[in-house]
Amino acid sequence: MTKNAVVLLSGGLDSATVMAIAAVCGFACHALSFRYGQRHEAEIEAAKAVAKSQGAAAHAVMEIDLGAFGGSALTGDMEVPKGRAMEEISSAESGIPVTYVPARNTIFLSFALAWAETLDARDIFIGVNALDYSGYPDCRPEYIEAFQKMANLATKAGVESEGAGTTGMTIHTPLIEMTKAEIIAMGAKLDVDYALTVSCYDPLDDGRACGGCDACLLRLKGFAEAGLSDPIAYAAGGG
Amino acid sequence: MTKNAVVLLSGGLDSATVMAIAAVCGFACHALSFRYGQRHEAEIEAAKAVAKSQGAAAHAVMEIDLGAFGGSALTGDMEVPKGRAMEEISSAESGIPVTYVPARNTIFLSFALAWAETLDARDIFIGVNALDYSGYPDCRPEYIEAFQKMANLATKAGVESEGAGTTGMTIHTPLIEMTKAEIIAMGAKLDVDYALTVSCYDPLDDGRACGGCDACLLRLKGFAEAGLSDPIAYAAGGG
Numbered sequence: 001m002t003k004n005a006v007v008l009l010s011g012g013l014d015s016a017t018v019m020a021i022a023a024v025c026g027f028a029c030h031a032l033s034f035r036y037g038q039r040h041e042a043e044i045e046a047a048k049a050v051a052k053s054q055g056a057a058a059h060a061v062m063e064i065d066l067g068a069f070g071g072s073a074l075t076g077d078m079e080v081p082k083g084r085a086m087e088e089i090s091s092a093e094s095g096i097p098v099t100y101v102p103a104r105n106t107i108f109l110s111f112a113l114a115w116a117e118t119l120d121a122r123d124i125f126i127g128v129n130a131l132d133y134s135g136y137p138d139c140r141p142e143y144i145e146a147f148q149k150m151a152n153l154a155t156k157a158g159v160e161s162e163g164a165g166t167t168g169m170t171i172h173t174p175l176i177e178m179t180k181a182e183i184i185a186m187g188a189k190l191d192v193d194y195a196l197t198v199s200c201y202d203p204l205d206d207g208r209a210c211g212g213c214d215a216c217l218l219r220l221k222g223f224a225e226a227g228l229s230d231p232i233a234y235a236a237g238g239g
Numbered sequence: 240m241t242k243n244a245v246v247l248l249s250g251g252l253d254s255a256t257v258m259a260i261a262a263v264c265g266f267a268c269h270a271l272s273f274r275y276g277q278r279h280e281a282e283i284e285a286a287k288a289v290a291k292s293q294g295a296a297a298h299a300v301m302e303i304d305l306g307a308f309g310g311s312a313l314t315g316d317m318e319v320p321k322g323r324a325m326e327e328i329s330s331a332e333s334g335i336p337v338t339y340v341p342a343r344n345t346i347f348l349s350f351a352l353a354w355a356e357t358l359d360a361r362d363i364f365i366g367v368n369a370l371d372y373s374g375y376p377d378c379r380p381e382y383i384e385a386f387q388k389m390a391n392l393a394t395k396a397g398v399e400s401e402g403a404g405t406t407g408m409t410i411h412t413p414l415i416e417m418t419k420a421e422i423i424a425m426g427a428k429l430d431v432d433y434a435l436t437v438s439c440y441d442p443l444d445d446g447r448a449c450g451g452c453d454a455c456l457l458r459l460k461g462f463a464e465a466g467l468s469d470p471i472a473y474a475a476g477g478g
Contacts, residue, residue, distance in 0.1 A: 060307050060308060061307075062303070062304065062307055063302070063304060064301070064303065065301065065302060066353060068299050068300075068301055069299060069353060069354045069357045069358075101353075102352070102353045102354075102356035102357055102394065102395070103349055103350075103352040103353035103356060103390075103393060103394060104353070105393070106349045106352060106353075106389070106390070106393045107346070107349040107350060107353060109349075110342055110345045110346040110348075110349040111342075111346060113341070113342040113345060114305060114308060114340075114341045114342035114343070114345075114346060115308045115341075117341030117342060118308045118341055119308075137392065137393055137394060137395060137397065137398045138392075138393045138394070140392065142392055143389065143392040143393055146385070146388050146389035146392045146393075147389050147393075149385050149388075149389070150345070150382065150385035150386050150388070150389045151342075151345070153376065153377075153379065153381055153382040153385045154342060154344070154345045154376055154377045154382055154385075154386075155341065155342060155376060155377070156341070156376060158376065159376045
């Protein structure tokens with residue numbers, strides 16, 4: 001019998017690769033995306049296209065209004081940094097960047113946990129990455145480990161599996177120790193259509209990526225190092 | 240300077256008492272309620288009335304659509320058990336009840352965590368109770384402890400306080416070891432207006448409590464043991 005898994009799918013490169021990995025491991029993927037605050041609708045459209053192209057068993061889009069809390073970092077008003085050096089982007093010493101959204105992965109994983117319980121699934125996949133994580137605390141392995149422990153205490157599935165001596169909820173992070181180039185090479189092998197994905201924090205009105213934000217710079221460097229060309233369009237001067 | 244706290248406020252008896260405790264401890268209470276799935280609007284109205292009567296600094300109502308996941312336990316279609324014996328209600332051996340909502344406290348606490356970070360607050364209050372918890376896994380002390388640990392790994396506040404050797408996020412559960420009678424006696428001392436609160440899982444159309452569901456039975460027993468009379472209206476035959 002095919003086992004169900006919940007896969008957090010942002011519409012970006014990493015989560016598209018994670019879903020391909022979950023599928024190749026034999027899971028029926030239930031993709032979960034979020035529409036929150038000022039996020040670009042393009043990401044949701046990308047997530048839908050990725051879910052469809054990879055044959056997801058289901059795709060749910062949750063609406064959450066983080067803007068209700070009124071924090072400036074949540075409303076999308078902050079300025080996205082451009083043209084930072086790679087050392088600055090990838091170093092934890094640079095501190096937590098302005099693009100950090102408070103408790104975002106915790107909220108996302110909590111909804112994934114609720115859906116997993118409903119599906120009687122024991123497996124959740126998330127595309128966090130500890131190498132290129134740009135100082136986000138909720139992308140570190142010790143955070144994921146703590147979430148998994150909490151998740152098993154939180155849920156019926158965890159309580160039952162503890163009683164039965166079986167594995168409870170597992171938070172899978174297949175990309176956590178991979179470089180962007182390794183992620184792209186893996187996704188290419190698994191036929192991920194990266195043309196469908198969006199990564200840019202600050203795309204142009206016509207949908208092209210800016211080419212200068214942290215996400216664009218990491219993506220372009222990854223494709224270059226993997227020896228592949230990025231199929232998406234960038235603004236002239238960027239990329 | 241008054242310190243900010245986020246207080247999860249359901250509109251029920253327990254969370255109203257928790258908010259009074261947080262206020263008496265000197266916190267500026269930022270109340271957080273949720274409108275989800277098939278929940279009764281009466282609870283949101285009760286939460287608003289409680290927040291107002293206790294002088295909350297702010298009150299946010301988040302909309303979340305757990306029904307998007309399609310599980311029957313989430314849509315409110317299940318039958319609420321009535322007239323269960325107190326031993327059955329309070330015993331963990333009875334298993335997890337049908338009124339359990341997958342990962343509910345985890346989702347609620349995750350949003351509280353996001354708001355706390357935005358407010359630069361380090362304190363979150365939740366009215367979970369381990370004695371009358373009716374077999375809900377996410378009301379146990381070990382669950383709260385695991386959530387707090389995860390929260391400190393998840394957030395900027397946690398990372399910074401780790402560096403500074405200070406206390407990070409604290410999940411306060413002042414009711415966790417109290418009986419319902421003790422909670423009510425405490426709330427009465429702090430002038431909580433229990434007439435504003437609702438507890439019933441299955442209220443009548445006119446707003447009266449059913450008097451027979453687990454929540455009503457626990458509430459009525461609590462008032463009786465505290466030697467106080469419950470100011471809310473019950474259906475004839477119930478209560």
